[in-house]
Amino acid sequence: MKLRLDKYLADMGLGTRSQIKKDISKGQVLVNGTVSKDAGTRIDTEKDQVSYLGQTVTYAEYEYYMLNKPAGVVSATEDRHDRTVLDLIDTKQRKDLFPVGRLDKDTEGLLLITNDGALAHRLLSPKSHVDKVYFARIEGKVTAEDVFLFQKGVDIGEQALTLPARLEILSSDTVSEIRLTICEGKFHQVKRMFESVGKKVLYLKRLSMGTLILDDLLPPGAYRTLTAGEIRSLQTISKKETGDKE
DSSP states (O other), X not given: OEEEHHHHHHHTTSSOHHHHHHHHHTTXXXXXXXXXXXXXXEEETTTOOEEETTEEEOOOSOOEEEEEEOTTOBXXXXXXXXXXXXXXXXXXXXXXXXXXXXXXXXXXXXXXXXXXXXXXXXXXXXXXXXXXEEEEEEEBOOOHHHHHHHHHOOXXXXXXXXXXXXXXXXEOSSEEEEEEEESOOOTTHHHHHHHTTTOEEEEEEEEEETTEEOOTTOOTTOEEEOOHHHHHHHHHHHHHHHTOOO
C-alpha cells in the first residue's frame, strides 16, 4: 500500500497532519535514510523505511488486541468521567482503535480492540449470530425451568423474544453460577434475560466471542495482540456467517 508521508505518520498517532507537515519541512523525517521535506512523498508501507524525530516508524494498517476488561472501565473510545478501554492499551500505534461491541461498566472479560471496521461489522451484524459466552453469578436458584425458557426465548421488552440461548447451570443455590451462550448483543441483554425470570446478575464476565477465547493468562486490565491464527479464524467465521465470499 502507498500513502502520503504525512498521512503515514499521522495514522500512527504521531501528531496532527499540520504539525507533522511542519516537522517534515524542517527536515525531521527520513525516508530510506534520506531527509524528505515533501509531505506528499509516496511511501510504500511494505518496503520503505521511515524515521521521525530519530525514531523508526513501522506502519500498521490494522491492529488487533484482546483485552480482559476490568470492572469500572467503560467500553468507549473516550469519556469525560471514566477511564476507557483504549486507555488501557498503552502500546497501540493506531489512533483509530475502537472496541468491537460493548461490555457494561461493571462487566469483565473479553473485549476485542481493533481498527478493522469490516471485521467489526461482520462480528456485530444481527445477521451473523456470532456466539458470545458468559460466566455469571446469579442471585437466586437457577433452575431447569430457566434453562427451558432461555432456550425458548424470553421477553426482555423488545418487539420479539430473545433468540434461543444455551444456559448451563454450574451450581444452584442462593447464589448460582452459570454459563450462558447467546447469539445477539442487545443492550444489557444478559441482565435483562435474568430479570425476566425474576433473578439478578451479581457478576458477569464474557469468556468468548465467536472463535476468540479469553486468554487465561490475562488478568483484569491486561491485554495482548491477537495471533495471526486468531485473526484468520475471526475473519473466516465472520465471513461465513454473513455469507460474505470476499
